[in-house]
Amino acid sequence: MAELIPIILPEDIQEKVSCIARQISSDYQGKDLILVGMLKGAFIFLSDLARHISIPVQIDFMRVSSYGADISSSGNITLTHPIQIDVAGKHLLLVEDIVDTGRTLAWARDYFQCLNPASVHICAFIDKHERREVDVEVDYSCFSVSEGFLVGYGLDYAENYRELPGIYHLKI
DSSP, rough: OEEEEEEEOOOHHHHHHHHHHHHHHHHTTTSSSEEEEEEETHHHHHHHHHHHHSSSOEEEEEEEEEOOSSSOSOOOOOOOOOOOOTTTTSSEEEEEESSSHHHHHHHHHHHTTTTSSEEEEEEEEEEEOTOOSSSOOOOOEEEOOOOOOOETTTTTTTTTTTSSSEEEEEEO
């Protein structure tokens, strides 16, 4: 049976999301900003983040896959749902639940650079360096976690545990 060990409490999450949103609002004041949520994991974080951002934004989603039902990335990135908004000349903020190996976000960053945006930056709920394989700069991060397989607040294991309000280390 799996064991859930609390790592980040819901009230700490809301405080950090609000803080990051204020910084993003300041940094992008007067600019055309598109928040691109990386499905499925980022949908809860993106929802909270967007409600705290005080400037107008557009929101779209893309879905790429590299994990499947496993606890480690396959290394093969597949685009399964591209965004629908024209990004040329606009500022993009890729919103991700967790940066682990860095492969997915490096791929997404390069993909969007080819679409001629004004800029591409990364906002991650969790920046985790334990298994980083690709150098990817995270411009905004709520938390840095050193290790463990994490679930909750959008993060899953085989499509389970996304609904948890906090972050937990899953011990299988």
